[in-house]
Amino acid sequence: MIRVQREDFDPGAEIAALTRGRADIGGVVSFTGIVRDLAGDRKIGAMTLEHYPGMTEKQLAEIDAEANRRWPLAASLVVHRYGKLLPGDRIVLVVTASPHRDAAFDACRFLIDWLKTRAPFWKLEETEAGADWVKAQADDNAAAARWEKPASKRPRAAE
């Protein structure tokens, strides 16, 4: 399941709603992304997230579907905000649930790594020196690239 919204979200409430009444779920993993107040050595006053309505939902749904193909998930959720955000505000939530923890941990990491390089969002940072579009990070590409191999070929810890 995916959602793109301007409003804030409550990670606890989202996890509770996703797992309510589900006795098949053995573990839940979540990632919450939060706006930092520093970009390098520049102080950030605010951040505006632009996105491409329509394509954003399509790409997030495809990434979510891919996670569900690769791992035996009982439930998954991606919530991504857009619009103006302040330091300390939540930006993104990824929740994965599965009968065993390995799938939930791996799928959560996969979802945040892939959405960072595929979902059409762009951050505009406002600092005292003016507004700047954030540049794509080589680190993010490297983090996404490690998931290029099919999941079946990756070493899996015993459950």
Add this chain to the structure above:
Amino acid sequence: MKVLYFAWLRTRVGHAEDAIDLPKNVTDVRGLIEVLRAKGPNYATALKDLNTVRVAVNHDYVKLDHSLKPTDEVALFPPVTGG
């Protein structure tokens, strides 16, 4: 054909959207970008370095040799920075 711009591509072009009548001899994304570059220095600057430009057609990522139809929605934007 609808062409959309996002993030710094939008600010450099100066607007968010164009309606383009594709010339008959233009059949792919690379050709469309040449047509756009010829529209003015703002376009030429925004589309100067294609290493920093990503292309989507009808909400899917495509490469420069992707064939275009008049009903396509094309979007040009920088590498994404969400999450």
